[in-house]
Amino acid sequence: MSGLDAEARIAQWRAALARSAAVTEQDADELEEHLRDRMDDLERSGLDVDEAFLIAVKRLGATDAVTAEFAREHGDRLWKQLVPRVAVAPGEKPFLEMLGFAAAAVVVIQVARLVAQETIPADWFTRNLAFLVLPVLGAYFVRVRRIPLPRVLPLAGIVAALAVVVNLYPFAPGSGDDLFGGEPGQTTFLVAGHLFLVLWFVVLAAYAGGDPWSASRRMDAVRFTGEWIIYYVLIALGGGVLTGLTTLVLSPVAPQAIPEVIAWVLPSGAVAATIVAAWLVESKKSIVENLAPVLTAVFTPLFGAGLVGAVVVYLVAGIGLPFDRELLAGFDVLLVVVVGLVLYGLSARDPLKPTGAMDVIRLVAIVAAVVLDLLVLGSMLARIGEFGFTPNRVVALGFNVLLVVDLAVTAAIGLLQGPRRYARMAAWLTGFLAAFAAWGLFVVVGLPPLFGFA
Amino acid sequence: MNLDKDLVAAMATPLVLAILADGRSYGYAILKRVHELSSGEIAWTDGMLYPLLHRLERLGHVQASWGESPEGRRRKYYELTASGVAALAEHRKQWATATRTLGGLWGAVALGGVS
Numbered sequence: 001m002s003g004l005d006a007e008a009r010i011a012q013w014r015a016a017l018a019r020s021a022a023v024t025e026q027d028a029d030e031l032e033e034h035l036r037d038r039m040d041d042l043e044r045s046g047l048d049v050d051e052a053f054l055i056a057v058k059r060l061g062a063t064d065a066v067t068a069e070f071a072r073e074h075g076d077r078l079w080k081q082l083v084p085r086v087a088v089a090p091g092e093k094p095f096l097e098m099l100g101f102a103a104a105a106v107v108v109i110q111v112a113r114l115v116a117q118e119t120i121p122a123d124w125f126t127r128n129l130a131f132l133v134l135p136v137l138g139a140y141f142v143r144v145r146r147i148p149l150p151r152v153l154p155l156a157g158i159v160a161a162l163a164v165v166v167n168l169y170p171f172a173p174g175s176g177d178d179l180f181g182g183e184p185g186q187t188t189f190l191v192a193g194h195l196f197l198v199l200w201f202v203v204l205a206a207y208a209g210g211d212p213w214s215a216s217r218r219m220d221a222v223r224f225t226g227e228w229i230i231y232y233v234l235i236a237l238g239g240g241v242l243t244g245l246t247t248l249v250l251s252p253v254a255p256q257a258i259p260e261v262i263a264w265v266l267p268s269g270a271v272a273a274t275i276v277a278a279w280l281v282e283s284k285k286s287i288v289e290n291l292a293p294v295l296t297a298v299f300t301p302l303f304g305a306g307l308v309g310a311v312v313v314y315l316v317a318g319i320g321l322p323f324d325r326e327l328l329a330g331f332d333v334l335l336v337v338v339v340g341l342v343l344y345g346l347s348a349r350d351p352l353k354p355t356g357a358m359d360v361i362r363l364v365a366i367v368a369a370v371v372l373d374l375l376v377l378g379s380m381l382a383r384i385g386e387f388g389f390t391p392n393r394v395v396a397l398g399f400n401v402l403l404v405v406d407l408a409v410t411a412a413i414g415l416l417q418g419p420r421r422y423a424r425m426a427a428w429l430t431g432f433l434a435a436f437a438a439w440g441l442f443v444v445v446g447l448p449p450l451f452g453f454a
Numbered sequence: 455m456n457l458d459k460d461l462v463a464a465m466a467t468p469l470v471l472a473i474l475a476d477g478r479s480y481g482y483a484i485l486k487r488v489h490e491l492s493s494g495e496i497a498w499t500d501g502m503l504y505p506l507l508h509r510l511e512r513l514g515h516v517q518a519s520w521g522e523s524p525e526g527r528r529r530k531y532y533e534l535t536a537s538g539v540a541a542l543a544e545h546r547k548q549w550a551t552a553t554r555t556l557g558g559l560w561g562a563v564a565l566g567g568v569s
Contacts, residue, residue, distance in 0.1 A: 030481065030504060030530045033523065037482040038500070040525070059500045066501035073505040073512075352512065420514050 006049045010035065013057055020067035022074045035060060072216075094144065098279040101140040102272040108132055109271045110264070123171060123188050130195035131163050134203055137274050141206035144282075151209075155202055162198065165445055166191060171453045186391045187448040194395075197440035200225070201433075218430035222343050224281055227292060231277035239269045293348040297358065300341050304365035307338075311372050319379045328380065328396040331373055335403035338369045339429065342410065346426040359414075359422070366411045373404050391451045395443055402439055406432045456497050465496070466506055468545035471538055474516060478533040481507060507532055515541050 010032065018028045035056050042052035060066065112132050116125040138159070142152050171188045204221040243266065250258050345362050377400060406429065413425045457465075473479060473487050481503050488496055510516045515538035523529040534542070 026530075027504065027508075029528055031501065033480075033527050033529050034482045034500060034504075036525075036527065037523075061499035061501035065499070066504075069502050069505040070508075073509050423512065 006039075006053050009053055013063070016063045017067060020070065022071035023067055027070065031060065031066075094279070094283065097143060098140070098275060101136060101143070102275040104139075105133065105136040105271040105275055106268040108136060109267045113263070113267060126192050127166055127171070127188055128163070129192055130199050131159070131166075133271050133274060134196065134199040135159055136271070137278060138199075138203045138206040140275055140278060141203065145206070145209045147206065147209055152206075155205055158202055159199065162195065162444065166195065169448050169453060171448065187451055187453055190391055190395055191444050191448060194440045194443040198437065198444055201437040201440070218433065219347050219426060222430060222433070223292075223347055224278075226340065226344055227281045228277050230292065230295075231280045232273055235273040235277060236270075239266075239273065243269075292344060296341055296344040296348065300345055300358065300365060301361050303338060303341060304361050304368065307365055307368035307372055311368050311375070314372065314375050319375060324380065325393050325396050327376070328400055331376055332396060332399050332403060335369060335373060335400070335407060338365060339403065339406060342366060342407075343426070343429050346422060346429070349422055363411065363414045366407050366414065370404060370408050370411055373400065373407075377401075377404065391447055394447065394451075398439065398443075402435060406435070457492075457495060462496055462498065466498075467510070468542065468549060469496075470503070470506060470510065471515065471534065471542040471545065474532055474534040474538065475542055478531050480529050480531050484532075510538065513537075513541075 013035070014028050014032050017023050017031060018025070023031075035053075038056035038059060039049070039052040042055055043049060047055070109132050112125065112128070138155065141147070142155075169191075171191075204225070207224055208217045208221055243262065246261065246265070247258055250261065342362055342365075345358065349359075409432075410425050410429055413428055414421055417424050469488060470484060473484050479487070481500075484507075485498060485500055485503055488498060507516065507518070511518050511532070514535060516532045517535050518530055518532050521529055521531050
């Protein structure tokens with residue numbers, strides 16, 4: 001056994017380590033140096049280079065165990081290959097699994113649509129829409145992650161309990177705002193919408209393997225959410241074009257068939273895309289992973305500038321707004337976008353790097369968003385006495401307050417904390433997601449009785 | 455006798471911080487020091503030390519810098535920071551409580567270095 005041979009084997013061992021995305025070149029340097037130090041010591045004690053290599057490698061630990069440990073510490077890097085278990089699975093099985101679940105999602109939604117058309121009260125479909133879509137996505141992750149039954153049961157229990165509650169609540173049909181005339185009441189819509197929020201957290205729990213979440217797993221869940229949305233929007237755009245073309249093609253020959261075709265194609269495509277998008281996030285990670293930070297970097301300064309401009313305009317013009325739920329809901333969306341940009345920006349950021357221009361811009365954007373929202377909120381609240389509370393107003397207001405607290409604390413951490421501020425900001429933001437889950441749960445379970453199911 | 459895995463894991467952070475309190479060092483030397491100090495009874499998989507060091511770096515307890523070994527190879531050195539000193543003091547307090555409590559029960563002689 002010659003020294004040359006040993007060099008080749010060291011290179012081979014190093015390459016095996018570096019295959020994991022969690023191990024950078026520098027980490028590999030560090031580990032290789034360790035290996036060589038150990039080999040030198042062993043050779044000094046009389047072993048030949050081959051024996052020294054074998055023992056030194058053995059003492060460093062099995063490659064996959066070591067890389068797994070690196071992965072636990074450097075979850076951000078790992079994002080490139082988040083789930084080696086899945087990525088490694090050979091052949092077309094993951095693809096077939098994805099197709100199977102997409103098909104199942106389509107069957108569920110179409111059966112429910114047909115049944116709802118025939119028999120059940122109109123608001124049944126609206127109320128249960130989230131239950132028809134997201135649990136299938138959750139089940140998909142249970143399957144791909146091979147989550148053991150004891151971890152699945154609590155999640156399934158939550159979904160089942162919610163389904164029972166939502167379907168037993170005696171929602172008043174056709175009551176509520178005049179706006180909704182003969183439609184289901186306000187709370188029905190609120191519950192249906194917030195169910196998506198609550199069930200999304202259940203999906204994320206399944207995504208995380210049913211584990212209780214650590215801060216880094218939560219950040220992974222945030223990344224997943226963001227990239228899933230990007231993929232879903234891309235698919236939806238393509239689907240929109242396809243639907244438009246189908247309509248165009250059918251209109252001269254069978255215009256009467258168009259609504260029927262759309263009724264079959266649109267819901268099917270929309271639910272199947274939830275599974276396909278999740279699969280794409282997992283298997284084609286590197287595409288969007290490179291896209292998302294770029295989008296964030298482009299839009300953060302734009303939003304920052306826009307927000308600062310809006311603050312100036314509002315301050316100059318002065319505001320005496322009446323309480324306007326729709327404007328408030330618009331600001332909710334704005335703040336959600338800011339939270340998303342900040343979270344994404346932080347997740348793509350190396351926490352050890354010193355503060356850069358982008359960090360300053362991000363902080364300015366957060367502060368501007370908070371100030372702007374407080375201005376609007378203050379102006380509206382001053383006049384809320386003229387109007388009563390309705391479910392819609394409570395929800396828009398509560399969500400707004402949650403968001404503003406979230407961002408204000410983020411800004412405070414960014415302004416006041418020391419060198420570890422970025423890690424703390426990320427930890428705070430991901431931790432605060434629990435508050436949104438709780439809020440969603442409150443709207444689904446607590447709000448309807450408060451307002452007599454109006 | 456080999457120490458229980460959980461106990462080794464619990465000791466890892468204070469052990470590394472305490473070794474670095476004696477001056478800057480690098481991974482392999484830290485492991486050798488652990489081996490010496492424990493007369494080989496604390497068995498560590500070498501590779502697991504590095505994620506721990508990186509975590510301490512992320513937490514700001516240590517600061518890393520690249521230097522050169524006597525053989526002319528690149529080597530990453532770690533140094534305790536002020537926050538690392540504080541963390542070590544906190545760990546020491548907790549371990550002192552733990553050993554005092556157990557020692558009181560077992561009537562053992564006080565162990566050196568933890569009083």
